Amino acid sequence: MDLAFFLIQLLNGLQYGLLLFLVASGLTLIFGIMGIINLAHGSFYMIGAYLAWSLSSMTGSLTAAILIAIPLTVVLGMGLERLLIQHLYKRDHLYQVLLTYGLILVFEELRSVIWGDDVHGVAVPALLSHSIPLTENLSYPVYRLAISGVCLLLAAGLYFLIQKTRLGMMIRAGASNREMVQSLGIDIKLIYTLVFALGIALAAFAGMINAPLSSVFPNMGGGVLIICFVVVVIGGIGSVKGALIASLVIGLAETFGQVLVPELAGMVVYFLMAVVLVWRPEGLFGGRS
Amino acid sequence: MDKKQIAGYDRRGFLIGGTAIAGAAAAGILLPSGAALAQQAKLKVGLMLPYTGTFAKLGVAITNGFKLAIEERGGKLGGRDIEYFTVDDESNPAKAPENTSKLVQRDKVDVVIGTVHSGVAMGMAKVIRESGTLWINPNAGADEVTGPLCAPNIFRTSFSNWQTTYGLGKVVKGKGHKNVVFITWKYGAGEQAMGGFKEGFEKEGGKLIKELFVPFPQVEFQALLTEIASIKPDAVVAFFAGGGAAKFLKDYQAAGLKGKIPLYGSGFLTDGVLDAVGDAAEGIETTLHYADGLGTKKDDAFRLAYAKTYKQQPDVYAMQGYDAGQLLAAGMEAVKGNVSDKVGMIKAMETAKIDSPRGAWTLSKAHNPVQDMYLRKVVGKENKVQGVAWKALADPARGCKA
Known part of the structure; x- marks a missing residue:
């Protein structure tokens, strides 16, 4: 590998890492901060992708599709939280696992009924559809770089929201002591509903802007679910910064793993997770609790 | 009405029916x-x-x-x-x-x-x-x-994985490609398809210079596409299917490799995904036992x-x-x-x-079917037949002792 290709692989790794952060960001909120184990995270990712596909083929524009779909997913998230999730805050994690596993099955079946079982493609918006030539035979798609930019913005926005705003303070306080926050006169129920909806919308948004790259197909959520949990576990529960760093580390490990140790490529990430768990069981940036 | 009574009746009815069936079955044995x-x-x-x-x-x-x-x-x-x-x-x-x-x-x-x-x-x-x-x-x-x-x-009544790519070796060599890279998922079907291609291609004097594997069922191909660009083979042969195939075709095009390094595959690469990939598959040639x-x-x-x-x-x-x-x-x-x-x-x-x-x-x-393997080419939304890549191809059935 000469220097040019090393740099391109570095770019691949960082870009993939940012993509991972985008997909895992919703889970960071819901699992990392609210403490709800949401196995259906991948389903919301899939729903986002399918919404992007069906709405963009109706409106002819991915941007329009995303603008219409985001309010829909927020409403979906709020509805689910009010109807189902809020009854489980005080219960054991096992109930959350059972409920959200059930949701996976429900959403898969609904997807099959509404949209069918075909593979679909979403066109890259014309403005971003060209590629930048890097070497004599390799170019880099602009859309991938644009997604990276969106991911960075999102990371900054989330960090700001959680660490620097009053709402973020209430969320963090609610996560560590729900009763205390409530007795201070803060409507913690509403805050939780909002945070859950935001997490769902983020997962769906990831599916939407990733749809032109990944295509849209049944069970596409299953593949991202596990890696999202790995991101949150390595990064540390409750840390947006940790999730970002973990995503980048995983992106690089996976990219260079495939190139340098192809025989073990499938294991590199999990090996990494095992090492982190032994070395720092609370994750890279997790608070000791 | 008393629910218990109904249940009791049902159970009795079921038992009577069951006995009758058992009796009939017993009689059947005697016949x-x-x-x-x-x-x-x-x-x-x-x-x-x-x-x-x-x-x-x-x-x-x-x-x-x-x-x-x-x-x-x-x-x-x-x-x-x-x-x-x-x-x-x-x-x-x-x-x-x-x-x-x-x-x-x-x-x-x-x-x-x-x-x-x-x-x-x-x-x-x-x-x-x-x-x-x-x-x-x-x-x-x-x-x-x-x-x-x-x-x-x-x-x-379908195919063996070996069958879908063995004939492709002759096709790819026939196009004048000598040094070729194979890319697939690291799982049974992918490895067997690769084995079939390698055998058919090297028999014709070609050389498989690199075998690239993506962990199954991952669909992030960027790292290996970059590696393909650095190896600069004469052609690339791929085995993917379904959503993964659609993504691979689009990524291959987006990376600027399409048109520079010809791409071939087993027919599953372009089957059932043509609506999803736009023009990313146009012109790609594959082999399979069926065609449009x-x-x-x-x-x-x-x-x-x-x-x-x-x-x-x-x-x-x-x-x-x-x-x-x-x-x-x-x-x-x-x-x-x-x-x-x-x-x-x-x-x-x-x-x-x-x-x-x-x-x-x-x-x-x-x-296993002894069947013709067709050479197909993606034209619009169809895998149009171009001819027969291998007449009456039989799987070697290695290890079959029956």
Whole structure:
């Protein structure tokens, strides 16, 4: 590998890492901060992708599709939280696992009924559809770089929201002591509903802007679910910064793993997770609790 | 009304009915199991296919194709009506032995039709080899099924993974490519497809300079595409299917490799994804045992009948299911519906010449189709046939001792 290709692989790794952060960001909120184990995270990712596909083929524009779909997913998230999730805050994690596993099955079946079982493609918006030539035979798609930019913005926005705003303070306080926050006169129920909806919308948004790259197909959520949990576990529960760093580390490990140790490529990430768990069981940036 | 009473009545009614059935069955044992009795009973067909999950669409297509073949024969085989027993195998290899046992032991089916996923097929093989039940595999391409695991009661109407790419070696070499890279998922089917290509390509004097693997079922290809660009091979050959294939084709184009380094593949690379990938697949040549635009009478009739019945176009999977129905029909007609004559049935099936939409085929000694592999080219939304890449290609059935 000469220097040019090393740099391109570095770019691949960082870009993939940012993509991972985008997909895992919703889970960071819901699992990392609210403490709800949401196995259906991948389903919301899939729903986002399918919404992007069906709405963009109706409106002819991915941007329009995303603008219409985001309010829909927020409403979906709020509805689910009010109807189902809020009854489980005080219960054991096992109930959350059972409920959200059930949701996976429900959403898969609904997807099959509404949209069918075909593979679909979403066109890259014309403005971003060209590629930048890097070497004599390799170019880099602009859309991938644009997604990276969106991911960075999102990371900054989330960090700001959680660490620097009053709402973020209430969320963090609610996560560590729900009763205390409530007795201070803060409507913690509403805050939780909002945070859950935001997490769902983020997962769906990831599916939407990733749809032109990944295509849209049944069970596409299953593949991202596990890696999202790995991101949150390595990064540390409750840390947006940790999730970002973990995503980048995983992106690089996976990219260079495939190139340098192809025989073990499938294991590199999990090996990494095992090492982190032994070395720092609370994750890279997790608070000791 | 008193609920308990109803329940009690029901239970009693059930017991009486059950006793009567048991009695009848006992009487049945005393009778000679002649053809006259067998013809009255329905033929029990077990469908073990994925009806949920990634391969749900394939499971449905196979079922549709199979039932179409039966319907064309008046809904009967060898004079017997059909009774279906359906199990959703979820493409889960871990549940395969249990699911197969459900059909074989609980439902006591006469024949099992299944499945799509090669790992599930391997689990089925174990149970089926022990029970001796007839098994027609309408898709799963694991080489082992008609290799080391072959048995008189095991049939396949689709392909072996080796078959889908062996002929491609000659095609790629014929285009003047000498140094080639193969890319696939790291799993059984991918490795076997690669093995078939390597054998066929190196026999022609080509050289497989690098084997690239993506962990299954991951679809992040950027790192390996970059590596392909740095290796600069004469051509790339790929084995992917479904959503992964769609993504690979688009990524290959977006990376600027399309048009610079020619891409070839087994037909699954471009089957069922052409609507999803836009022009990213245009012009790509693949080999498979089926193609669009064959224009034979049989194929046209099949496509028309399928479209009429199911309001959609058939694909390669529907065709394989259809042929599974045809193969079973050949066996059933030869023994006039008497399934207990298993030897006669197997003999009729292994010597049958199946008039398939893909073109007529026969079975190899290991019960895998000996079939023409077509060279196809993506033109618009079709995998247009270009000619025959390999006439009557037979899987070598390595390790088959039956």
